[in-house]
Amino acid sequence: MSTTFIPARLEMARSIRQMTATDLAAASGTTAPWVSQAENTKKTPSPELIREFARVLHFPVEFFYRPVMSLPPSDAFHFRATSRLAKKDEATARSLSMLAIELSDWIEATYLAPAPAVPELQDLLDSDDWLPPEQAAEALRGAWGLGVAPIKNLLQLLESKGTKVFSAGGPLQAIDAFSFRQGATPVIFLNVHKSAERLRFDLAHELGHLVMHGGSLHVAPGKEKEQAANDFASAFLMPRADVLGAIRGNLMLEDVLVLKRRWRVSAMALNLRAHRLGVISEWTYSTLAKQLSMAGFRRGEPGSDLLIESSSLLTQVMTDLRSHGQGFVEIARALDVRAQDIRDLMLGLVTFAMEGDAINRARSTANLRVV
Missing domain, CATH: 1.10.10.2910 (Arc Repressor Mutant, subunit A)
Structure with missing residues (x-):
């Protein structure tokens, strides 16, 4: 392990845990300006204070000595609705991206x-x-x-x-x-x-x-x-040629609920796509939109049996590790983080039950081999 404290790691850990400098200072017995100076390379915390930061932020001490790579510039990230995105959430996203x-x-x-x-x-x-x-x-x-x-x-x-x-x-x-x-x-x-x-x-x-x-x-x-x-x-x-070939005549609500399964899209998305391609009139589009909204399709997909797509890559990695009696803990040790941090990056994307889960799905295949 390196003996050099990496200031960027402190900011990264604080952002992932969504703690302000004031929060961290209060919990670790220092001051917010001191935390800010440590993150900006103006002061170097003692080994004892680093251990306290590690305890409060729930990271191994080794995490704060691990070299850090640079992320792409801010304008290379594509966030939705940036005008409404809280700065702390954007900071969390960038820090978690570094871990990913x-x-x-x-x-x-x-x-x-x-x-x-x-x-x-x-x-x-x-x-x-x-x-x-x-x-x-x-x-x-x-x-x-x-x-x-x-x-x-x-x-x-x-x-x-x-x-x-x-x-x-x-x-x-x-x-x-x-x-x-x-x-x-x-x-x-x-x-x-x-x-x-x-x-x-x-x-x-x-x-x-x-x-x-x-x-x-x-x-x-x-x-x-x-x-x-x-x-x-x-x-x-929903490619133009496929939509034009699949939709014959005017659309009714029953047609939308059947056809959305073809492209595995939401009913609302299919209705809008058909309208923008000129397949249905403005009146039909508006009528279907109202019917779908009243049936709950603006908030979700009632009655859908479509399974959430899984990650072949992550599933194969975890399957291989488990075949050797290993798992999240071993990856976490390699990266000097908690096992829960690795679990969070895979949540909902791995197709077999993780610790504490009750779902056991079929194994997925991927073009992945051990080096």
Whole structure:
């Protein structure tokens, strides 16, 4: 273990635990200005105070001596509704992202995982031209050889292209899905407390950001950027040609409830997509929207039997570890964090029962081998 205190680790730990400098100071017997100076390299805490920080923040002492990597700049993160995002929640998201990257690096060093293959739009087109979201989604489907068929498992498709997907179901429940690139590696965080249909849409939405809003085509946060990602997600999950071929005549409520299963999307998303493609009239769209809202489809997907998509990558990692009598504790020791921190990053994404869970699902397969 290094003997050099890493100030960034203190801020990272405090953000993950969602404690202010004042909170930490009060619990550890120091002052908020002192904590701030320690985080800004102006003062170095004694070994005794570091141990106290570790106790209060529930991190191993070794965590505060571990070298830290730099994250992408702030504008490389794609957050939803940034105008309403609390600063402390954004700080938590960035700090947890750092931990997720360290977990990703551990996986890469231990297993042979798929290489990153999610292009940015300028690489997809081999130019700096801009494409509307509809055409961008079609271009990516073409590059990946997907045609216009429905995508059975979007999460596992993205993992096969080298995307790392983590859960925001622990300390980040107040934050919606977000994404960024760490070098060439796309990273997506999901708020798993949603229906399976809406999680798929969130994945496609973040894919839209990763493809359209990086590099030389960077777009400032705002409603226009979010709408573009929504339009991309809609077109990627429900290709124009497939929708036009599948919907014959006018839509009724019963038709929406049947057809939404084809593309594994929410009823509301399908209604909007059909309207924007000109398949149904404004009156039919409005009528269906009211009927769906009255039936509870604005808040969820009543009666849906669609299972939440699981992570092949994380499931295979945990399955392999368990086959050797290991688990979250061993990963946590390697990263100098708590086992619960690793569990939180996988919450809702691993397909077998974790400690304390009552669900036992089938094992998933993945292109993953031990190095």
